[in-house]
Amino acid sequence: MVTSMTGYGFAEEKIADGRISVEMKSVNHRFLDVQFHLPAVLRNQEEEARKIVNEKVQRGKVDITVTLTGNPSSLGVEKHLHIDWHLLRQYLQEAKQMQAFGAFDGKLSLNDFLFNEQIVSVQEETREAPAIHQALWNAMHNACNSLMSMRNKEGRLLSRDLESYLQHISQCLEVLETRVPEVQSRYRQKLEQKMKAMVDTVDEERLLTEVAVFADKSDVSEELARMHAHVKQCKETLGEPGAIGRKLDFITQEMNREANTIGSKGNDQSLSKVVVEMKSILEKVKEQVQNIE
Template identity: 30%
Template sequence: MVHSMTAFSRQDRDTAAGTLQLELRSVNQRYLEPHFRLPEALRDLEPMFREALRARLARGKVECTLRFEPAGDEAAPAVDRRRLAALATALEEVRESVPGTAMPDALSLLGHPGVLDSRGPDMEAVKQEALALFQAALDDLVAGRAREGEKLAALIRERLNAVNAQVAEVRRLMPQILERQRAQLLERLEAIRAELDPQRLEAELVLLAQKADVDEELDRLATHVAEVERQLGQPGPVGRRLDFLMQELNREANTLSSKSVVAATTRCAVELKVLIEQMREQIQNIE
């Protein structure tokens, strides 16, 4: 199945620790090129994200953005009253033992280890949630690339049918082409009648025969069209093969144009090149 390299996915998840939001977007690129923007606390997830991408995607520039908003109650620090009471008792004992000792102020008391409970969210749990969210986003992205790929394949098949129609038209014109070749040959023979050099006459015959013979180009065009159709049904990435086939199709269309001896054949060759270019533009987005 043909997959596009263009897709977008956004996934959100509310957890006990806060809200996670993950975005994946991909565009066409010659190779797989992932980029990550992750919160510092979740930065060590990047190798796992990268490996998951490589397992599912072969080409494309992929941007991954992960955001984490801690829950409000988790972010607010709280006073451990038990520890504060124990600290006050200890301070009272110090004052009794050493009269005149200066006592700390409230801010100093809050800075004492254990008095202010500023524990944040359980980041290990958040990481597991983020991994699950990434997997959901990746599944959605791959599905989107597949849907877009089906549309691209349909557009390419329309152009392939049009190419076949042009090839059939040139074959239909072959009698006219041969008649034109005969007329050109007679004109050239008339021009060299005074000389009647057998070697020159033979050279002219060979040249005109080669110029008008487009059967080989038509056969190769039909063969390449069939191969493009076959590649569209193959599993895995096929974009590079399709791009190569577009080059071969264009080569045959150019040769057909150079051998044209009637205006209708030239028009067919031009139309072929337009169709091939349209397919090539679509194929640039295929994985």
């Protein structure tokens, strides 16, 4: 079954008087790369959350954002105002000394200290909240299912396109198998005409030798047979379970090599046109394969 590496999933769970939402985005990647963006109260749960993704996703770059909304205290977050009294005393003492010089006539106000982040700061404390953890697991599972649903849907479209491309390649191979003997026959006729133009008679033995040499150099039967085998293997792989993207990528590279060899050995314009068309289709196959898990 073909699964795309591109997808999106979202899920939300209600907790107390708040909510927890999980958003997942995945794109192409050579391996599995999962990145989390978690609120402070849930950072110690990243490893468990990662296991949920690893159970269902095998390849791709997955970006996960978890958001908590609602009353912080009910979400396991307590905020406290912290004042550095020691630093405040130093500020006031130094201010008195500076004022004694008579250089400053302004008076200090409460705002001068309330908005000084070095003196007044808000600190967060997190506490264990089993209800939030359970809500996180539920949202993670649902978001992951949503992500995989989209990836599977995209995969079915990719599979349909690839099957169409492979069918087109098979048609190109059939055309090449028909034209190769025709090319060899035309070569014999041209060679025979040249011999007659130079001398009145044709050296049949030499003609057969030249034609045999040409036929050997332009023989692409092995390459065509291997191409047919690769096309068949591609179709079979599309129906295999699990991550098949790397295998398809390797087969596509082999098909490209065979197509290049056929093009170099063909030595005929009519064959070259078919090979160019086939290579153009292979480029499309390669692009689509890059999206498969």
